[in-house]
Amino acid sequence: MAKNLIRGVNWIGDAVMTLPAIRALKEAFTEDEFHLLVKEWVSPVFQGNPFIDKVLIYSDDFSGLLGKIKAAKILKKEGYQRAFLFQNAFDAAVLATLSGIPEKIGYNRDLRGPMLTTRVPFDQYASRLHHCLYYLNILKHLGLKPVYRQPWIYLSLSERLRARERISQLKRPIILINPGATYGSAKRWPPERFSELIHLILNELRGSVIISGSSSEKAISEEILSNLKEPPPEDRLINLTGRTNLRDFIAILSEVDAVITNDSGPMHLAYATCQSLVALFGSTSAELTGPPSFVKATQNGFEEKQETLSRDIVIKKPVECSPCFKRTCPEGHTRCLELITPEEVFEALKGVLPAKKAIFFDRDGTLCRDAHYLSKMEDLEIFPEVQKLKELKEAGYMLVGVTNQSGIARGIVQEDFVREVNRIFIQKFGFDAFYYCPHHPDEHCACRKPSPGMLFKARAELGIDLKSSIVVGDKESDLELAKSVGAKAVLVTTGKLNFSEMADLEFKNLDELITYFTN
Numbered sequence: 001m002a003k004n005l006i007r008g009v010n011w012i013g014d015a016v017m018t019l020p021a022i023r024a025l026k027e028a029f030t031e032d033e034f035h036l037l038v039k040e041w042v043s044p045v046f047q048g049n050p051f052i053d054k055v056l057i058y059s060d061d062f063s064g065l066l067g068k069i070k071a072a073k074i075l076k077k078e079g080y081q082r083a084f085l086f087q088n089a090f091d092a093a094v095l096a097t098l099s100g101i102p103e104k105i106g107y108n109r110d111l112r113g114p115m116l117t118t119r120v121p122f123d124q125y126a127s128r129l130h131h132c133l134y135y136l137n138i139l140k141h142l143g144l145k146p147v148y149r150q151p152w153i154y155l156s157l158s159e160r161l162r163a164r165e166r167i168s169q170l171k172r173p174i175i176l177i178n179p180g181a182t183y184g185s186a187k188r189w190p191p192e193r194f195s196e197l198i199h200l201i202l203n204e205l206r207g208s209v210i211i212s213g214s215s216s217e218k219a220i221s222e223e224i225l226s227n228l229k230e231p232p233p234e235d236r237l238i239n240l241t242g243r244t245n246l247r248d249f250i251a252i253l254s255e256v257d258a259v260i261t262n263d264s265g266p267m268h269l270a271y272a273t274c275q276s277l278v279a280l281f282g283s284t285s286a287e288l289t290g291p292p293s294f295v296k297a298t299q300n301g302f303e304e305k306q307e308t309l310s311r312d313i314v315i316k317k318p319v320e321c322s323p324c325f326k327r328t329c330p331e332g333h334t335r336c337l338e339l340i341t342p343e344e345v346f347e348a349l350k351g352v353l354p355a356k357k358a359i360f361f362d363r364d365g366t367l368c369r370d371a372h373y374l375s376k377m378e379d380l381e382i383f384p385e386v387q388k389l390k391e392l393k394e395a396g397y398m399l400v401g402v403t404n405q406s407g408i409a410r411g412i413v414q415e416d417f418v419r420e421v422n423r424i425f426i427q428k429f430g431f432d433a434f435y436y437c438p439h440h441p442d443e444h445c446a447c448r449k450p451s452p453g454m455l456f457k458a459r460a461e462l463g464i465d466l467k468s469s470i471v472v473g474d475k476e477s478d479l480e481l482a483k484s485v486g487a488k489a490v491l492v493t494t495g496k497l498n499f500s501e502m503a504d505l506e507f508k509n510l511d512e513l514i515t516y517f518t519n
Contacts, residue, residue: 002081008038012265021135024146026051048154072098148297163251170208178261180217186283195227196342215242274456282337362473363403365495385510401434409440450480
């Protein structure tokens with residue numbers, strides 16, 4: 001087992017885009033230990049991440065030559081074998097060298113090539129990659145075959161519940177608006193346009209708004225509020241600018257119904273919580289730093305194992321001088337952003353906003369007898385009440401299956417067999433979709449219940465409003481899944497579980513459930 005140091009990046013958005021590469025490293029070197037060195041303000045992005053063994057804070061004490069020597073003494077004690085330099089800076093290579101780390105892997109740029117043992121070419125190919133793939137490309141040059149997966153920030157159930165309670169007074173749908181961008185004014189849609197957009201959300205959508213931002217962006221939020229024709233009531237608008245820490249903000253992002261944002265750190269945090277998203281681009285390129293629909297992994301020679309878990313729409317105007325990648329507009333205007341109208345953004349919002357309701361069903365133990373790793377068709381015993389589930393569709397619900405199938409990863413169950421069984425529920429019993437997680441628990445995937453990845457995928461593909469939906473199952477993991485997304489948690493005592501404090505409703509069988517939700 002080797003110890004490895006990852007020198008992380010300094011911006012929140014970039015930190016999110018390193019998540020697929022960090023996971024790929026741990027998957028490639030499963031027995032190794034990985035420590036991540038980052039600035040304190042980005043560290044909450046990595047909290048709870050199972051692919052990082054330890055987070056080290058790069059403090060202000062490490063600046064300058066004496067600071068580097070101090071940091072090197074600390075790092076040298078760890079005995080790192082390899083340093084993966086995701087940060088492009090010359091400084092990152094200097095610190096790794098001073099720390100006596102034998103192998104130093106990173107891009108050959110910023111005059112640091114002589115200090116690297118593996119020099120990844122910063123060529124035309126690398127410079128055109130989406131940044132999620134840019135970091136994965138470092139692993140390619142070690143002879144690895146890294147897999148791209150949508151960035152995923154790990155949130156606990158308690159974090160989600162606290163955030164839900166904090167915004168519980170707001171009327172749904174709740175739209176979070178992020179009008180700032182730390183990088184500079186060339187990335188910011190004008191405040192008066194955000195004011196017009198808020199008016200549309202409040203009066204035409206009849207929804208609520210959260211305005212977000214850092215303490216340094218309070219003036220932007222205040223200008224937006226001052227432009228509103230009349231102050232909205234407290235149950236329709238909350239200004240959280242400067243009033244949350246990063247971790248709490250991430251949890252709040254996960255709880256709203258959609259996000260509208262400039263190209264900024266919160267944009268990346270939004271899709272890493274699988275949030276529906278409208279992103280406004282001006283001076284920058286969505287092809288390089290846009291949301292997941294712009295990653296294009298397979299087209300660039302990367303394997304992609306996980307489909308997109310979120311909806312996103314990017315609005316960008318074809319202006320000759322864009323993208324310029326400048327902090328402030330060198331032309332003295334921001335036409336690339338000013339050409340975007342509030343009405344256009346509002347229509348895009350309606351395009352990503354989920355509106356349908358569904359009942360999600362666990363499979364084994366809920367829809368059929370739990371055969372413990374069902375692997376043969378002769379062992380499939382579907383409960384007779386399942387044929388009546390179509391009545392729920394007549395009551396306005398979609399029917400969606402969600403099932404953990406770790407037997408696939410364990411080599412016990414064939415994946416084609418799982419698909420065949422799931423198709424029976426779609427073709428014979430009217431299910432609209434049936435999702436399954438094929439992963440082993442040790443893979444720490446986004447989709448294995450009680451993690452809500454399968455529900456987020458259903459929201460993205462089918463337009464399901466999870467807060468108006470129901471999750472039905474016979475296990476604690478099904479009920480926790482419901483709680484994680486704000487759906488109603490329903491226990492059917494057709495399996496081993498007869499009671500749960502997490503259940504909102506309990507039924508002896510599916511017959512009782514159908515009667516309850518159709519009357």
